[in-house]
Amino acid sequence: MNIATILDMAAEAFGERTALVAGTSRYCYADLRAHALRAARMFKASGAGYVALLDVNSPAGPAALFGAAYAGIPYVPINYRLTRTEINELLGRVAPAIVVVGPGQRPQIDERADLTIVDRDDVLALADTDGEPPVPPEDGRAIAVQLFTSGTTGKPKAAILRHENLMSYIVGTVEFASADTDDAIIVAVPPYHIAGISAVLSSTYACRRMVQLERFDPELWIETVRRERVTHAFLVPTMLQRIVEQLEAGASSIDLPTLRAIAYGGGKMPLVTIEKAMRLLPHVDFTNAYGLTETSSTIAVLTPEDHRTAFASHDPAIRRRLGSVGKPAAVEIQIRDEAGKVLGPEQAGLVFVRGPQVSGEYLALGSQLDADGWFPTKDRGYMDADGYLYLDGRADDVIVRGGENISPGEIEDVLLSHPAVADAVCVAMPDVEWGEAVAAAVVLKPGAQVSVAELQELVRSKLRSSRVPQRIVFKDALPYNETGKLLRRVIRQEFA
Known part of the structure; x- marks a missing residue:
């Protein structure tokens, strides 16, 4: 089964229901299917081997995703935060391709004969043409989506997701048309992340309204949840942490009365963060989704x-x-x-x-x-x-000290339990005697103070002495990538 079937089902059952909200623009499911079919005609006529997207969250993303599926062409969203060199290296790996670009992205792409560049507004402005709409291929083994891994440990790999993989996930986890008329999900994760892909597919299958944020900002997120009466959300841990900080700074749970469910994933959730979130938002259902x-x-x-x-x-x-x-x-x-x-x-x-x-x-x-x-x-x-x-x-990430495997996560949890600590990461550092030793980088809360010895004693009191960081450094912030994954390799390099 082709993933385009999801949009067909939603448009036929609830064509007039709002599918997408992006700023002041709104699209119903019938509109979204019409845009996807028009895009599919253009994609197919181009002769491209791939449909690439270089854009923030916008209606062009779902239109290109489903349009590529209707046309039987793999969809490849590209990380717009990469350098120009990195972007062109990835595009070179999928050429010949048609590339849908957002405002300001076209100058990032080197001119080459095997890339056709189309502005996203032009994709959304395509007119109806005569003739039968494209019939999506029914080959479940065909490639639906190709996602480049984040590349935090080396050259990005191209992960392949076939139609049968994605359909198995959607049909196995979501009930068709299960969303109520007023249900809405705020989509803040970027379109090149698997969570962004699954948000579009699962929300469409549930017939739920999707409210897009171009980029995540905690104040804008809270404001949009209130204005659009959002009921559902997906966040990576760093996003939830920043929202918690905003709520602690003055907003109360009553300010988000429509919000019923928050799913989170994409990285390790600090225990202190989820506990605070549950206290601040007692009416919200929290779900940890690991994938x-x-x-x-x-x-x-x-x-x-x-x-x-x-x-x-x-x-x-x-x-x-x-x-x-x-x-x-x-x-x-x-x-x-x-x-x-x-x-x-x-x-x-x-x-x-x-x-x-x-x-x-x-x-x-x-x-x-x-x-x-x-x-x-x-x-x-x-x-x-x-x-x-x-x-x-x-x-x-495992630290091997004298032949003993040590999980950095358990030490990080102890460090984060200290009231002065806002963030912490533990990595391996070279050690002549033990081969590797535990090192930690710690970020303190504004105005807070704590000594290295006090943190070491805290770890010693909660865990075995072998878990005590041999070295602790204090930093203004830890390095994260754009989807909230901690870049441990950067910290390891500093301790090396």
């Missing part, structure tokens, strides 16, 4: 009920679930050791996932699935006896 680009988005969910039960519990085994990513959702998950042996509850190892929504495939590299269909996520973690998954970070 990867290669798995078509979410593979594990910590439900609103899980959040409330853990938040209210005095049992440490239940309370700690707030730090988990929940239970598998429509997939299977295994924890394995380095030799491939499946581990039991509470045993930390490498996270593997299997299911029809899992692509696990890269252009030029091929499938990374093993013989039984399992994909190595490169994340480390463990599952408890009740099936809740806890992540320890990426496999290459």
Whole structure:
């Protein structure tokens, strides 16, 4: 099944329902399908092998996504925050392509014969033409979306998501037309992120109104939620942290009366942040959605009920679930050791996932699935006896001190529990005696003070002495990429 079917179903069932809000512009589902079909005609006539997008959030994104699907051409959103050199390197990898660009983006692209550049306003202004609309190919194995990984550890890889992967995820996690007439989701994650793709597909299948923000800003986010009476949101942890700071600075939960649900993911959520958010917004259902680009988005969910039960519990085994990513959702998950042996509850190892929504495939590299269909996520973690998954970070984040594997996450959680600490990261630093030692970079709250010795003693009191950071430095801010992922390699380089 082609992902364009999602838009067909929404337009036929609720054609007059508002699909998109972008500033003062509004599009119903019938409008969105009409724009996508017009775009599809242009894409197909161009002879391009790919449809690329270089733009912030705008109606041109969903129109290009579905238009490419109708035309049977892979859709490739490009990170507009990259350098000119990086953008052109990625476009060179998908040429010949037609590139939909936002305002000010055209000068970023080098002139070349195998790229056709089209302004997004021109895509949205296409007129109806005579003839039958394009019929979307029904090959579920065809490539629907190609996403370049963030490249925080090297050259970006091109992750491939086929129509059958994305449709399996949507049909397995969303009920068609499940949104009420007044439901609206605010979309602040960028269009080149898997969360941006899944927001469009899942909201369209639910027939929910999408309210787009070009770029995330906490004050604008809060203002837009109020003005548009938004009911749902997806945020990465750094976004939620900044919203919490805004609310703590003066806004109260009554100022967001329509907001009913916040899903978050895309990085580790500090325990202190989600606890504050639940106190500030007690009427909101929080969901932790753990997923990867290669798995078509979410593979594990910590439900609103899980959040409330853990938040209210005095049992440490239940309370700690707030730090988990929940239970598998429509997939299977295994924890394995380095030799491939499946581990039991509470045993930390490498996270593997299997299911029809899992692509696990890269252009030029091929499938990374093993013989039984399992994909190595490169994340480390463990599952408890009740099936809740806890992540320890990426496999290459582990600190190996004297042969002992140390998870930086557990040390970071302790540091963040100190009232003076706003942010913290732990990485490996070279050590003559132990091979690697623990190093930490800490950001203090405005006006707060704490000594290195005090933080070291805090870690020693909560964890074993081997977990105590050998070196702690104070910084004004930690380095994050545009989707809220902490750039540990930058910190590692500083300690190296």
